[in-house]
Amino acid sequence: MSKLCSSPPSASSSTLLLSVCVLAFFYTTKALVKLPPNETVPAIIVFGDSIVDTGNNNNLKTLIKCNFPPYGKDFQGGIPTGRFCNGKVPSDLLAEELGIKESVPAYMDPTLSPVDLLTGVCFASSGSGYDPLTSKLASVLSLSDQMEYFKEYIAKLKMLVGEDRTNFILAKSIFVVVTGSDDLANTYFDLRVQKLHYDIPAYTDLMANSASDFFKELYGLGARRIAVFSAAPIGCLPSQRTLAGGIERECVEDYNQAAILFNKKLSAKLDSLSGSLSNSKIVYIDVYNPLLDIIQNPKKYGFEVANKGCCGTGELEVAVLCNKLSPTTCSDDSSYVFWDSYHPTEKTYRTLVSSLIRKYVDKFF
Template sequence: MSLPLLLFFLVFSISTTNSNGTNHPNFSAILFFGDSTLDTGNNVFIPTPIKSDHVPYGREFPGHAATGRFSNGLLVPDLLSSALGIKQLSPPFMDPKLSEDDMRTGVNFASAGSGFDDVTSVLPHTTPMSRQLEMFRSYLGRLRKMVGEEEAGFKETTRGCCGSGLIEVGPLCNTLTPLCQDVSSYVFFDAVHPSERVYKLVAAYIVQYVIPKLQ
């Protein structure tokens, strides 16, 4: 089992109205990336032997359901989403039954058995960090279509600002590589890593919402 990956929060400045007619607050979407300590069920939907959709997992989960969480109950993404008043559970992105409200309020990309190095995911056929970021790009594209260009907080969500934005990472992103004109409109700076604007949103959210809740 790999070491726990980064518990990464990404929040969007979206103000929407749900089916009950109540307004979601700003910064209402929270996303998670990681491994089995954060996976809320993505592995259930991929051909891997690393699953926990069977007893005794989930014995304290609502309805005593084994949902693919490697725990007897809830995980940190669920508890944190609930504590911040966003929603009760952190839904796996691979669940084909994801609702529009789930998409608006954030999803979970974590995959049990994955790691920062793609090699760790080859044998167990799990989802490495690079693939989780690809799913994140897909999520952003779907979200932009759902809420519109103005409410989606970025103009370019599928590629990085450096070069083509598809392969340039580390040494491939250098002084000879052309950059986009407006980095702040990009979610990613290079092909993998978020831009400073994204990190600022994450930091602001943690300072305003997470830290007060933990004190």
């Protein structure tokens, strides 16, 4: 915080900057993970889909939203905020682990404050993907839309703390990108829209190329530390088991193999970018294997149910289908790997984030 808030850029902005920095000091939390000496992460800036969206879809004209009960029942005050979870999502937990703040607000939140801008916001939109068609089909913010809002955010930061400090925040913050699963699960397999035009090798090429372009643009705008999450084992999501797993609702191997193929291409793209973009730390985060292990061995992690979600029957309910009228919603979501038919519970996210951040954090410094 001392580097961020020393020597105001001009007399006219000094009072505002001082006020914001004092507030930011009190808003920070104690880091749970140890950073290398003399290193700092002033903010966390998030892009992607429903795994990390903290409420950007709330006021969009889309069915892909969840700002109603029982979503958020275990969040602060039991309030549904637009997070596809019973509680916190990975964006919040990463900020918590890094000691930045307790939760990451949506950039579209009308109550967003200057302190929030300093310590990071979320641009993610549930239902988006690397394929531009994915967000179009869902009527949500595409990655291009999210990037435009990020540019607006940069302009606001410059007005708030000046260009030098803005550049410092961008260079030292960790950018988190979590998307791709909706491209495969929804656009390709469920809706079959792109299946008419591409086979899986060609479609995963499209996704990986789009991802690479996005990261290059982020880098061009000042991002240096970028955490890129892999696609999940989509064939083992409760909804996909129901739709394509047969009468026994088994994991759908073809879907998982598609995710594995994309992840290999994504990882290769990131390696290439890291080698060509100076001073960049673009890190591939393998979520596929640890999440699959939780699903296949739930009792090892303290779970009882891994093949369906807590909300309703847990087999198809998600978004508007998971609501306060949903029958048979479970009474103890801590025993479930999944909250609804597509998204994990906060407990699952905590299990994942805690191990992932300790495995990968040193790669950003």
